[in-house]
Structures are given as C-alpha cells and as structure tokens.
Amino acid sequence: MAQHNELGKTGEAIAADYLEEKGFDILERNWQYNHKELDLIGMHDDYLVVIEVKTRTSDGWENPKEAITNSKIRFIVEATEAYINETGIDNEVRFDVVTLIPNGEEWDIEHIEEAFHPGL
Template sequence: MADHNELGKKGEKLAIDFLVKNEYHILEKNYRYLKAEVDIIAQKENVLAVVEVKTRSTDYFGDPQDFVNPKKIKLLLSAIDYYVIEKDLDVEVRFDIIAIIHKNDTTKITHLEDAFLHFL
C-alpha cells in the first residue's frame, strides 16, 4: 500500500480514537453510497456528526482541511441524506472535519465542527 494510503488509514484511526475519547459513539466507518465515501459517522447525544478526516505529514502546502473541495461536500451531502432516510433517524446533522498533521511521533489533531457552513 502506498505511503499516503497508510497515512490516511492511521489518520482515520487517530480520528476515531479522538472522537471516542470525546464521548462520540461511532456508527459507521468508511460508509459508501454511490460515489461517496464518508470517513466516519458518529453520534453524540442528538447530533449526527459526519466526519471527513484529512491527514497530512506537513502543512507546507496548506492545512489539511483546505483539501476538502465542493465536489466532495456535495457527495457527502447526498450520502448522508440517504443514510438518515435509510436508518429513519431523527437527529441534527453536522458536517465536521478532523484535520491531522502526523509526522514521526508528533500528532496535531484539530476538530472543526460545522466545517462546511462557509461552502453551503
């Protein structure tokens, strides 16, 4: 597996550990719908957090969250619309980004709640 894929998998594991530590219940990992893949679907109280994980080894080219584009957001929206209807959920839906910079033994995790508001 390519290094960037390994880093992505490690980032998703770090994000899940972070969410669990902060009292989120993990409902789905790598949920797929049509062309969309949702990294993590988690719930805390009555909030369904749709989490996009972005992991980088450096911020030289920008912060990890800067790499979530409008096309990805559109795919996530359609996937979660389907998921909420399929599961018959009555929850508030929030789109978050967990941005991770992980290099060697140093990790910086930033949890951006309602991260897509400026895109919508």
C-alpha cells in the same frame, strides 16, 4: 496498499479514537456510497455527526482543511442523505472536520465542529 492510503487509514483510526475520547459514539467507519465513502459517522450530543478526516504528512503544500472543496461538500451532503434514508436516523445533522498532521511521535489534531453547512 499505497503509502498515502495507509496514512489516510491511520489518520481515520486516530481521529475515531480521539472523538471517542471526547464522548462520540462512532457508528460507521468508511461508509460506502456511490464508489466513495464517508470517513466517520457518529452520534454526539443528540446530533448525527458526519466527520471528514484529512491527514497530511505536513501542512507545507496544503492545509488539510483546504482540501474540502465545494464538490466534496456536495458529495458529503448527498451521501449523508442516503445514510439517513437507509438508517432512518432522525437526529439533527452536523458536519465536522478532523485534520491530522504527524509531529514526530505525536499528531497535531484539529477538530472543527460545524465545519460547513449544506448549501453553502
């Protein structure tokens, strides 16, 4: 596996653990749709929460949250609709972003609730 893929998988695992500690119930990891995936899907406070995880080695080039483009948002919303249709979950939906940057042996983690809204 390429080093950037390993970093991404590590970041997703750390993000899932972090969210579970905050009371999230993680329903899915790496849910596949049209050859792409939703990183994490969970439930929290009666919301279905779709979480995009962005992991970088540093914020020197691009802050991880800046990597979520309008086309990425459109894909996330489309895939979320497919997930809802497949599962029949009828909760209100929220889109969060978790960014991770390693800082020595620790990780700098930022959890952005309601990071974006469909159609914006």
